[in-house]
Amino acid sequence: VMFVLFTYPLVLGHASLITPPPRNAVDRNLEPWADGRFGDATCEHPVPVSEDPPNPLWGNGSCWGCNCVNGTEPCSVAQTCVYFSQGCAIGCNACDGGESNPNYKDRCGSGMRPTNNDPHFRTVNREAPAMSASDLYQHNPWRAPGNAPVYDPCGMAGGSPEWVSTGLSLMDTQYAKQGDLGTVLPPRPTGITWTAGGKAEVKWTVRANHGGGYAYRLCPLGSPLTEQCFQMHHLPFSGATYLEWGNGSRLPIEGRFLSNGTQPAGSEWAMNPLPFKPCFSSIPEGDPINEGAPCNERMYNASDPIGFLNYTGFCSGRFPVLVSIVDVLTLPDNLAPGPYVLGFRYDSEMTAQVWQSCADITIVVAA
Numbered sequence: 001v002m003f004v005l006f007t008y009p010l011v012l013g014h015a016s017l018i019t020p021p022p023r024n025a026v027d028r029n030l031e032p033w034a035d036g037r038f039g040d041a042t043c044e045h046p047v048p049v050s051e052d053p054p055n056p057l058w059g060n061g062s063c064w065g066c067n068c069v070n071g072t073e074p075c076s077v078a079q080t081c082v083y084f085s086q087g088c089a090i091g092c093n094a095c096d097g098g099e100s101n102p103n104y105k106d107r108c109g110s111g112m113r114p115t116n117n118d119p120h121f122r123t124v125n126r127e128a129p130a131m132s133a134s135d136l137y138q139h140n141p142w143r144a145p146g147n148a149p150v151y152d153p154c155g156m157a158g159g160s161p162e163w164v165s166t167g168l169s170l171m172d173t174q175y176a177k178q179g180d181l182g183t184v185l186p187p188r189p190t191g192i193t194w195t196a197g198g199k200a201e202v203k204w205t206v207r208a209n210h211g212g213g214y215a216y217r218l219c220p221l222g223s224p225l226t227e228q229c230f231q232m233h234h235l236p237f238s239g240a241t242y243l244e245w246g247n248g249s250r251l252p253i254e255g256r257f258l259s260n261g262t263q264p265a266g267s268e269w270a271m272n273p274l275p276f277k278p279c280f281s282s283i284p285e286g287d288p289i290n291e292g293a294p295c296n297e298r299m300y301n302a303s304d305p306i307g308f309l310n311y312t313g314f315c316s317g318r319f320p321v322l323v324s325i326v327d328v329l330t331l332p333d334n335l336a337p338g339p340y341v342l343g344f345r346y347d348s349e350m351t352a353q354v355w356q357s358c359a360d361i362t363i364v365v366a367a
Contacts, residue, residue: 014081015214017344017357018070018324019203020192023185024080024155024357026175036074038065039171067321068205069246075324081207082170083155083182084355090114090144095151097160100352101210106139107352114143115261121271123211123349141347141354142212146231146263148354153219153227153343154182155356182358183225193362197333199238204344204357205324206274209317211349213258213271216329221339221360230343233335234267240328241273243295243315250326253294269347273325275316276350295323335363 016022025033032039066081087096089103091112098107106112116122117130123142128134141148151160158170158178170178176185194200202216217230241255256271273294293316311317339362346355 014066014084014207015204015344015346015355015357016066016068016077016080016207017202017204017342017359018068018075018077019201020190020342020359020361021188022077022080022344022357022359023188023341024083024182025076025078026185026188027171027173028076028078030078030173030175032171033065033076033078036070036076038067039079066207067319068207069244069322069324070203071244071246071248071324075205077205079157079170079176080357081205081355082159083157083357084159084353085148085150085152085156086159086164086353088141088148088150088354089139089352090141090147091139092149094149095160097151097162097164099164102137102350103140103352104136112139112144112147114138115147116143116145116258117261121213121256121258123213123272124276137211137349140212140349140352142349144261144263145213145258145269145347146215146267146345148347148352150227150345150354150356152181152183153217153225153230153345153356154185154341154358156181159353182356185358187221187360190360192360193364194331195364195366196331196335196337197366198331200235200329200331200361201326202329202342202344203244203324203326204346206272206320209272209274209276209320210351210353211272211276212347213269213349214344214346215267215269216327217343217345218335218340218363219343220336221341225341225358230345231264231267233340234264235329235331236268237270238328238330241270242326243273244324244326245314245322251295255327270327272346273315274320274323276318331363337363337365339363 068075087098087100089107091110092108119126157176157180161179216235218233219229242250259268295315312319342359344357
């Protein structure tokens with residue numbers, strides 16, 4: 001078996017909650033992001049030109065934003081995809097904030113073994129025997145979903161207390177700056193009500209794809225917004241998952257849901273359905289990074305090195321910004337009515353990162 005390690009310029013994987021509208025999009029009405037713009041030319045730390053020829057998707061010394069689609073509506077996530085926790089490995093008590101893309105090491109020397117070892121639920125390097133020397137990503141959050149520490153359950157602006165080099169950096173604004181906690185962002189009334197015992201639709205997007213999986217949790221608005229509070233109210237998936245494109249069309253797909261080896265015990269998590277790369281002629285067909293895309297993927301010129309590194313497919317690729325993922329959740333019937341904060345937590349597999357967004361919703365009781 002051949003294991004392929006791809007090297008590429010540093011870019012952090014970033015995910016954003018789209019629906020319900022997140023608090024993290026606090027900058028959405030400022031000029032760089034107003035009207036659904038992505039602030040592509042606005043950041044504190046432009047990406048250095050490190051390739052010859054310069055790579056157009058890296059901006060040639062500029063920067064790029066949280067590009068996404070929201071059906072036929074603007075995708076007004078502003079800087080939501082830059083709220084995350086960096087340097088966070090399984091078995092550790094705290095994140096270290098250091099560069100962690102990719103991450104191949106036990107960052108705190110905990111010796112913890114991964115609990116998500118079934119290739120069916122691993123998103124990269126699946127054919128490497130679990131916990132072997134070739135199992136490169138075994139210390140990263142998705143390999144023990146929910147176990148890795150975080151700075152804040154709603155993310156930290158910029159991912160760490162101080163800036164470190166990334167492909168997408170936070171732009172400090174009047175509302176948030178590097179190192180600010182997502183839980184101190186002001187509530188954002190959305191008018192969205194969910195009925196206890198019913199179903200609820202949520203939507204999210206990937207800006208840079210590094211594999212992994214995710215969960216949705218609730219915390220009552222009147223409680224301290226801590227990771228412990230969110231862990232007490234994990235929401236199960238109904239099994240219905242869709243891909244949605246910018247023209248509003250949707251495609252139902254079969255999701256993969258994991259509840260073994262998760263934290264809290266038995267909590268349900270979903271695997272990212274978008275492969276890091278689709279099947280390219282220049283990658284061996286049997287390579288584990290090549291699991292088939294969930295839609296009828298377009299073809300491209302695999303001999304183009306820039307296209308190869310930065311392929312954006314309809315439902316796959318390194319930057320899958322042309323599609324969003326829609327999940328339908330099942331709400332427990334014993335949820336007390338009232339205001340809640342919804343937490344979206346995405347545990348990465350290739351990197352020691354956890355991406356987070358939070359939104360305000362209200363639970364009501366069926367009439």
